[in-house]
Amino acid sequence: MTLPQGLTEGVWKLDQAHSEIGFTVRHAGISKVRGRFTDADAEARVGSTLADSTLHATVRTASFNSGEANRDAHVKGPDFFDVEQFPDMTFVATGVEGDGEAYTLTGDLTIRGVTRPVEVEVEFTGVAVDPFGATRAGFTGEAEISRKEFGLTWNAALEAGGVLVSDKVKISLDAALVKQS
Numbered sequence: 706m707t708l709p710q711g712l713t714e715g716v717w718k719l720d721q722a723h724s725e726i727g728f729t730v731r732h733a734g735i736s737k738v739r740g741r742f743t744d745a746d747a748e749a750r751v752g753s754t755l756a757d758s759t760l761h762a763t764v765r766t767a768s769f770n771s772g773e774a775n776r777d778a779h780v781k782g783p784d785f786f787d788v789e790q791f792p793d794m795t796f797v798a799t800g801v802e803g804d805g806e807a808y809t810l811t812g813d814l815t816i817r818g819v820t821r822p823v824e825v826e827v828e829f830t831g832v833a834v835d836p837f838g839a840t841r842a843g844f845t846g847e848a849e850i851s852r853k854e855f856g857l858t859w860n861a862a863l864e865a866g867g868v869l870v871s872d873k874v875k876i877s878l879d880a881a882l883v884k885q886s
Contacts, residue, residue, distance in 0.1 A: 706755040706804065711832030712842055717882035719747035719762070720841065726764060729875045730852075740780070744768035749882055760798035760812070766791060785857055791817045806830075810846070816855040823848050825878070839883050846878035 708714075727741035747762035766786040771777055781788045798812040799822070806829050814823040830843035852858075852874050 706801070708751065708753075708755060709805070709829040709832075712751060712829070713840075713884070714751050714753060716885040717749040717751060717842060718885055719745060720881040720883045721745060723841075723881040725877075725879045727877045729877070731873070738771060738776070740769055740771035740777075742766075742768045743770055747880070747882070755801045755808075758798075758801075760796075760810070762796040764794045766794055787817060796823070801827075803827075814850070814855075817857065819855045821850070821854050823850060825876075842882045842884070844878070844880045844882070846876075846880070848876045850874050850876065 721744070724745070725741055726745055727739060729737050729739050732738045742764045744765040745762065745768070747760065750759045752758045767781060767788040769777060769780055769786065769788075771780065780786060783790075786794075795815045796812050798810055800811045802809050802811075808827040808829065810825040810827050812823060812825070813820050825846045825848040827844055827846040830845060832840060832842045834840050851872050853872050
């Protein structure tokens with residue numbers, strides 16, 4: 706599988722200042738709560754083809770931020786991420802399919818020590834050289850996981866039926882990678 710137009714062989718690293726890793730979960734069955742992680746690293750080693758390329762990403766769970774301190778403390782605690790025992794989440798790509806701008810990236814996602822295969826629908830948004838001479842590649846991605854499959858099982862029953870936090874979690878990525886010299 707050929708490389709997307711403008712993406713060249715070499716090592717590319719995540720530019721955290723121009724990237725966002727977030728998620729959305731349904732709350733009380735009626736609204737959506739969004740959160741993001743502010744500390745992550747990723748490295749893509751791009752080969753002559755996508756099949757020859759690798760990607761490894763690490764997200765620090767303690768960097769979770771939903772904009773509400775009490776919720777953030779609960780999510781970082783033992784009921785959810787348990788950041789003391791599991792400081793990192795990781796994603797290691799195992800394959801990619803597609804061409805042009807649309808791809809399906811498969812990989813192993815590890816949360817709380819539990820690893821499951823995940824598919825990420827990725828859009829390649831292009832390559833540009835910034836005013837400082839750095840070559841940047843852009844990507845967006847979306848995936849959906851079951852949090853229960855990763856041991857994130859805490860919940861509370863609602864009086865009217867249903868549960869406080871949905872099992873389904875939508876992950877969203879906006880990533881800028883910078884080619885290393």
